[in-house]
Amino acid sequence: MTSEAAATPIPRKGRVWVILLLSVFALGIGYAIVSIATKEPGREVVRVDGIGPSQEIFSGIPQEGERLGSADAPVSIQVFADMQCGSCREDFLATIPRLTEDYARPGDAKLLLRHYSIAQNQLELGFFGAEAAAEQGYGWQYTYLFFRNQDEAERFGVGDELMETLAGSIAGLEIPEWKKFLEENSGNEGAIAQKLEAYADLGTDLGIRTRPAMIVSGPKGTQTLQDGPSLAQVERAIGEVGGS
16 A cells, blocks of 8 residues: 555655756766766875885884994994985885894994985985984984885975875874974074085085995995995995904
């Protein structure tokens, strides 16, 4: 038996409004589908790669400011690198993880990070984020993640969104303190800029060229490795300048 509600016809005027509402709803759904279909995938979110490896590589190793490894390590390796340089990425990733695990972790060497631009501008914005992270003892993690995510830097540009997302991907780093340090020490006359300019002057004095370089020093001398040295070259230099 048909219910009274179902049997009662909708008045003509009411039917017109229902049709109009359904039409608007259909148009809205159609617009949403088109929007989703034509939207650039992932453009609105910075997707950070390498978070897990970064924790595995650097966790548990003494880190203070520019230094990774024990302050008493007999060998020091100054690492001159430009993390906004596309050709520097492979050089960094092919050497630093192994040097960290095989030499910094057991205390045989310490790595000293020098942000060194191969461009005319020594004050690259990405360097500022790394120096703010280094203030809390996470500069190497930040630099590693930046190299791993150069594609995202190209998509989004090097700005607040990218830098804060990278910082937020580092376990233990306090974002409010990171932001505060950036705010208080940025600018062309700020403490970070002065440190970056000191790195640039040091690189010039040492004759560093346009690719990543390492200065390996120990009890038996110093070796300058230019033009993106391989892991084998660095290990050989460590053996030659070391005390053993």
